[in-house]
């Protein structure tokens with residue numbers, strides 16, 4: 209052993225700087241993480257990492273990191289805090305939860321959380337054991353749930369791209385998805401880059417020529433919010449030109465004739481007018497996907513950020529079924545689901561409470577009995593907080609989310625949080641949301657956490673051990689905090705050891721968590737064509753091109769295009785004042801949503817909130833690259849830095865989301881200046897099944913910031 213290794217301990221673990229999955233080596237010296245390097249032994253990151261993971265020591269040991277529980281001293285949001293020990297903080301929080309529960313019932317306490325963090329399932333467990341149906345995540349209605357649910361309804365399981373076998377995809381459609389930057393949902397940027405380098409042909413459906421599109425052979429610069437029309441036209445071409453897989457369709461699908469009749473009118477000419485694409489581009493993309501097989505569709509969150517999310521995702525999903533690009537080598541493959549489900553204690557949530565879940569009766573696939581992961585509808589929860597309708601919600605326990613910045617309609621979110629009796633926020637840093645809390649609890653970063661990590665996310669083809677190797681201050685892992693709170697409230701399941709929960713999940717692999725930590729990764733060989741012996745796991749045992757389940761729930765059984773509720777076509781009067789199409793939130797490599805703005809090396813790379821526009825659009829307003837501008841929508845106006853680029857189609861403006869300014873401590877952290885969610889709305893219309901609100905394909909205008917305007921507070 210080298211001398212260096214004696215001084216430094218090296219642990220193999222997994223990064224969770226995004227949804228996660230990169231195998232890492234953590235170098236620990238004197239109880240401190242001194243360095244992180246990629247571990248070469250994983251096919252998912254192939255010995256590479258992104259900048260967010262590599263900067264973890266800078267994040268963990270940042271001077272602003274929360275290290276101890278805090279209690280509010282002055283008025284809500286005054287920024288005055290008392291330092292507390294854990295026992296006192298949790299005793300007091302438990303008492304206040306109990307008081308609300310006694311007075312108004314458990315449903316008056318909501319649980320909030322952020323996107324796919326390690327503690328995601330435990331929040332649901334805590335909510336169920338507390339007896340409240342009202343937990344939520346700002347993704348779900350707007351992120352991944354539509355893709356998972358539609359996959360389940362259409363092919364009986366979630367699908368991900370097959371980059372790990374001996375056959376690579378020949379064609380990859382990146383549909384509103386930029387995995388070279390985002391690598392979400394389990395597959396990481398690295399295998400995508402390798403496939404494109406090794407000859408896979410990429411087709412990017414994206415209003416921007418994003419980082420992934422730049423590596424593709426074809427770019428379809430679509431008008432935001434119109435993806436369902438494109439997918440329907442591709443279905444039309446594939447059927448009318450006879451490009452579908454006839455044997456597969458015959459044997460393994462239902463509803464082909466209905467789909468054929470339905471898509472008859474959805475010609476490339478019809479879709480071209482809606483999507484601002486050329487008919488020839490649509491035909492070429494459809495032919496390539498259907499003929500140059502195996503093919504995959506890498507679908508992203510953009511197709512879900514519309515109030516037509518169910519039908520948009522369904523339209524895209526059907527392309528796989530028509531062409532037989534399902535569970536064969538190099539195609540989109542069905543997950544192996546090698547783990548047992550997380551014990552969410554749903555049996556402890558009384559039936560009456562399920563019915564009381566906010567939004568459950570209206571959004572059946574978000575919160576109803578048929579929902580895969582039933583959760584509450586955020587706009588409804590906000591309303592219950594500030595108006596007491598349909599019943600009061602007076603407490604919010606928020607683990608790892610920054611809703612003031614990440615939920616649509618930031619002003620309403622603020623109003624709702626200000627009307628709470630109890631707000632508990634658990635985070636690593638003081639955020640705009642945490643600043644309004646009664647109690648702020650310090651959370652652990654991923655090298656301080658024990659968990660198991662499924663790859664790909666949801667599909668569970670492989671499992672890794674994430675290990676706690678260091679401890680900072682009094683920070684604690686979210687699950688441990690919830691377990692301690694559950695004990696104080698004597699909730700069901702509170703005596704269960706966390707490690708036993710993890711061990712039970714991996715029991716089907718014949719090992720426990722301790723053994724997994726030693727082995728680090730289990731990645732069984734993939735079984736292709738899992739449907740062959742017993743059919744697909746749908747009611748008909750086939751791919752459901754026509755969905756009777758949706759029909760029974762009152763939703764369209766065949767996909768339909770709906771014009772975005774606010775658009776140059778739908779609201780032409782509004783479009784005179786707000787002439788451009790706005791899309792928000794395309795991800796950046798340096799940041800995860802609203803995280804990371806206080807990390808100097810990341811901020812240096814991306815110092816300002818950005819609005820991208822085409823030179824023609826910029827010229828119309830005298831805007832030059834690097835100018836500060838205002839972007840306005842019918843809801844408000846925010847300040848952004850203009851990036852003028854040919855890599856976006858004319859008439860579209862793309863803005864960053866997640867912006868606040870940790871350095872502006874005394875003034876709401878500048879959250880009213882450049883927050884994209886001041887331009888969005890959480891008002892109806894919503895997707896009828898998921899309750900999705902619109903984050904892409906809104907209307908906006910732009911103007912240059914005048915010199916004397918530059919320091920003005922906008923609202």
Ligand SMILES: Nc1nc2c(c(=O)[nH]1)N[C@H]1C(S)=C(S)[C@@H](COP(=O)(O)OP(=O)(O)OC[C@H]3O[C@@H](n4cnc5c(=O)[nH]c(N)nc54)[C@H](O)[C@@H]3O)O[C@H]1N2
Pocket residue numbers: 321322323325326327346347348350351509607608609610611613614615616634635636637639651652653686792793794800801802803865866884885888903
């Ligand atoms: N306009 C617009 N809005 C959007 C989007 C968009 O594209 N446009 N995207 C939407 C989508 S898809 C999503 S998923 C949401 C994401 O919304 P959020 O999940 O609310 O986003 P984050 O900014 O990541 O908030 C996470 C907070 O949790 C903290 N945190 C990180 N890890 C942990 C942890 O392990 N424990 C604890 N306790 N805290 C932690 C971070 O410091 C940060 O303050 O945003 C949505 N909002």
Ligand SMILES: Nc1nc2c(c(=O)[nH]1)N[C@H]1C(S)=C(S)[C@@H](COP(=O)(O)OP(=O)(O)OC[C@H]3O[C@@H](n4cnc5c(=O)[nH]c(N)nc54)[C@H](O)[C@@H]3O)O[C@H]1N2
Pocket residue numbers: 226227323347351383384385386387389390391392393413414415416418430431432433434435507508509510511791792793794795796797798799800801862904905
């Ligand atoms: N670095 C980093 N990685 C992340 C995240 C992060 O914040 N930072 N967030 C994570 C989360 S929660 C999520 S949901 C994923 C999202 O990751 P992706 O699914 O890749 O989504 P985005 O990057 O938001 O958008 C992808 C592309 O869609 C384009 N686009 C915008 N509007 C439309 C539209 O209407 N139609 C089409 N076809 N394209 C459109 C954008 O220009 C962008 O290039 O990323 C995850 N990974």
Ligand code: SF4
Pocket residue numbers: 223224225226227228229230253256257258259260261262391396397
């Ligand atoms: S891609 Fe995600 S898991 Fe990999 S290093 Fe970056 S943040 Fe970590």
Ligand SMILES: [Mo]
Pocket residue numbers: 323347351352509
């Ligand atoms: Mo997300």
